[in-house]
Amino acid sequence: MIDLIQSYLPDETSPNSKSRGYIRVSGTPVEMPFTFIHGANPGKSILLTAGVHGGEYPCIETAIQLANELDPSEVSGTILIIHPVNPAAFLARMQYYGPYDGKNLNRVFPGKALGSVSERIAYQVHQFQQAADFFLDLHGGDIHEGLVPFVIYSELGGSEVAEQSRQASALLGFPYVVGSVSDNGSIGAAAKVGTPGFLAELGQCGRWNHVEVAQYKTAVINVLRSFAVLPGTVVRHEVAFLEKMLVTTATLDGCWYPAVALEDKVGKGQKLGEIRDYFGVMQAEYFSDSDGIVLYLVTSLAIMTNDPICAVGVTGG
CATH class of the missing domain: 2.40.50.100 (RNA polymerase II/Efflux pump adaptor protein, barrel-sandwich hybrid domain)
Incomplete structure (x- = not known):
């Protein structure tokens, strides 16, 4: 992960540091804002994305706040946060689709190096997926949709990857956890290269509020504690596995x-x-x-x- 992100930083990253910048997607005008947290101690590499869909605001604000609040001195390992992944769709207030090619970014993973804009964004994110030990993809009620908080994990990539993903999904504390065999979404692409992860959903109808963001942050921090990336007691939740x-x-x-x-x-x-x-x-x-x-x-x-x-x-x- 450090080697991949280093090319987007002006200086060498070192332990106990936080860096910010933009990931330029080759052949496109897209620049994805990111925060890279290099912990004081060694540990796992975590990839956290938000805003794959531009109208899903609670997850984007959650990622922005986590990027600002996480203290490198308390982190073991590295955390790459991309916030948002799809900035043009965010600014255009678009649901599902990207303004450059009209494609749903979460339906084109693992992407194409020489594809359309959405495919190139997916390809770039997929490079980080392959370098990560765990992948958290945060979503939430788009402009036109209501939902119950739930988590999707991929059943692709083998039983061990699926079980890691399933267990981590439950730690968010959202009421429902469901498996998926989709092979064109973000978590499916990650699972197929051996990276466990989940896609979380929280929010309603293109709105956000501080209560939802606080809930989302608490949930994510609990997952990071389970990997010993952050200190603290891991809270276990009763959830319904669908x-x-x-x-x-x-x-x-x-x-x-x-x-x-x-x-x-x-x-x-x-x-x-x-x-x-x-x-x-x-x-x-x-x-x-x-x-x-x-x-x-x-x-x-x-x-x-x-x-x-x-x-x-x-x-x-």
Whole structure:
């Protein structure tokens, strides 16, 4: 990690230091702001990212505050914080997509060195993923979505990596933890090269507040303590481990009307909502494919084809 970040720093980094700068993404106008904390003692290398999606504000503010507040003298190892990963999407107040190529950054990992802007950002982040001992990707309720705090870990990369990721996910203290086999997202790309990690979700509808940020910081610090990167007692939490998450996507453009609420328990075949046209006429209905709990729900009236509209965490069977 030190060797990779050194090229973006004016001077040699040394133990018990904190450095700031910008990671320039080759072939693009993107410069990702970062803070690199080189601890006073040896230890693990941690990569923490926030703002992969530009409209997810609680995680971005959490990363900024952690970057300012973490004291190198208390750190064992190194922590690289990128805040935000997608600055152009952040400034454009965009949900999901990047302004340069219209791609969802979290759907193009591990990226391409000579690809589109989003693919090049993913490729750059992936280099740091490969050098890290653990990867924390912070997300949270985008401009158009509500969600229950939950954590996703990858089941790719082998059982040992998956179990490390699963255990660390529980230490955030968010109510639900769910495994994923997606191979084009940030955590899947990390797991496939042997780096455990998780994707955390906390926040609502493109807003942030100090209570959520404080909760997020406490959760992240607890995880860092579990790796002995920070001193202090690790708090163990009771969480619900879910079998998987089933995401329902829109099949046409129109107006979205949900029939369920966040954290509702739904049964297989239960109606999740419907899409109507601009005259209020129902065009499509959507039903749950399994028993489970509503973790994520689009809150905007507007919906486009292929947009996620609801996610159900499967509780068993």
